[in-house]
Amino acid sequence: MISGNVAKLALLIDADNARPSSAGPLLAEVAKYGTAHVKRAYGDWTGTRLQGWKDQLLAQSIQPVQQFAYTTGKNATDAAMIIDAMDLLYTGRFDGFCLVSSDSDFTRLAARLRESGLTVYGFGERRTPHPFVAACDKFIYTENLTPALDPPGEGDVTPTRPPDAFPTRLPVDAMLITRLQQAVHAASDEDGWAHLSTVGHILISQHPDFDARNYGHGKLSDLITATTVFEVDRRHPGDGKAPVVYVRHRRP
Known part of the structure; x- marks a missing residue:
C-alpha cells in the first residue's frame, strides 16, 4: 500500500477455483490492503456449476464476466482473466491486484504485475502450487478467512478448525x-x-x-x-x- 494513501486495487476472481463461501470474508480481508475499485469474477455463468457464486454477485457487488469453455480440457476462464488484468495494468489507475485462484496458471501474471511495480495479493486454498504463492507479494490462504465448519459442497476442501480449537501454547515447530x-x-x-x-x-x-x-x-x-x-x-x-x-x- 502506498504510504499516506488508500491503495486502489483490482480484485479478479477465478470462480472455477474459489469457494463462494469465502466471498464475504475475502472482501473484508482485501479491505485491509486498500479499496477494490474493480471486482470481477470469471467463469461460465450459463450453467449450474457456479450457482453458489451467483448468489454472491449481487450481495457483494461483484461483476460477473462470462467466458464460455471453447473446448474440453482448455481453461478459457484463465485466459480471459489474464487479458483483463493486463488491460487494467495498462490503464495506470491501480496500485495493486488481488488474484483469487488456486491455479498455478496465474504464476506468470503475478510476476508480470510485480515487474511493473504493483503489489500482488494472492488468495487461494492450501493446495495452491508454491510457484504461484511465491510469485505474490503476500499470499492468504482462504481457509484462514472461513475457519467455521462450512457444510461440504462442490469444489470445497476439508475445512480447518475454528481458532479456539488451537492451543494458546504451541508445540515446537x-x-x-x-x-x-x-x-x-x-x-x-x-x-x-x-x-x-x-x-x-x-x-x-x-x-x-x-x-x-x-x-x-x-x-x-x-x-x-x-x-x-x-x-x-x-x-x-x-x-x-x-x-x-x-x-x-x-x-x-
Whole structure:
C-alpha cells in the first residue's frame, strides 16, 4: 500500500477455483490492503456449476464476466482473466491486484504485475502450487478467512478448525521457530530487540504465505508469545498512542 494513501486495487476472481463461501470474508480481508475499485469474477455463468457464486454477485457487488469453455480440457476462464488484468495494468489507475485462484496458471501474471511495480495479493486454498504463492507479494490462504465448519459442497476442501480449537501454547515447530529467529535477528538492534512490524515485513517478504492464522493465532504478537522462545516488550509512547511491540530471542 502506498504510504499516506488508500491503495486502489483490482480484485479478479477465478470462480472455477474459489469457494463462494469465502466471498464475504475475502472482501473484508482485501479491505485491509486498500479499496477494490474493480471486482470481477470469471467463469461460465450459463450453467449450474457456479450457482453458489451467483448468489454472491449481487450481495457483494461483484461483476460477473462470462467466458464460455471453447473446448474440453482448455481453461478459457484463465485466459480471459489474464487479458483483463493486463488491460487494467495498462490503464495506470491501480496500485495493486488481488488474484483469487488456486491455479498455478496465474504464476506468470503475478510476476508480470510485480515487474511493473504493483503489489500482488494472492488468495487461494492450501493446495495452491508454491510457484504461484511465491510469485505474490503476500499470499492468504482462504481457509484462514472461513475457519467455521462450512457444510461440504462442490469444489470445497476439508475445512480447518475454528481458532479456539488451537492451543494458546504451541508445540515446537522447528521450521517456524527458525523463520521467526531469522527475521528477529535481521531486524534487531544492538540489544537484540526488533520492532514487531519490521519482523512481520521481513517474514512476508521471504515467505509470502506466512500468516499467524496458519498457526491458530490472529496476530503475530500472539504467535510469537505462544512459542515461549521470545521476550515481548510492549512500550507505551504516551499521548494516548497504541503501545509499540518489540521482541527479542529469550536469553538464558
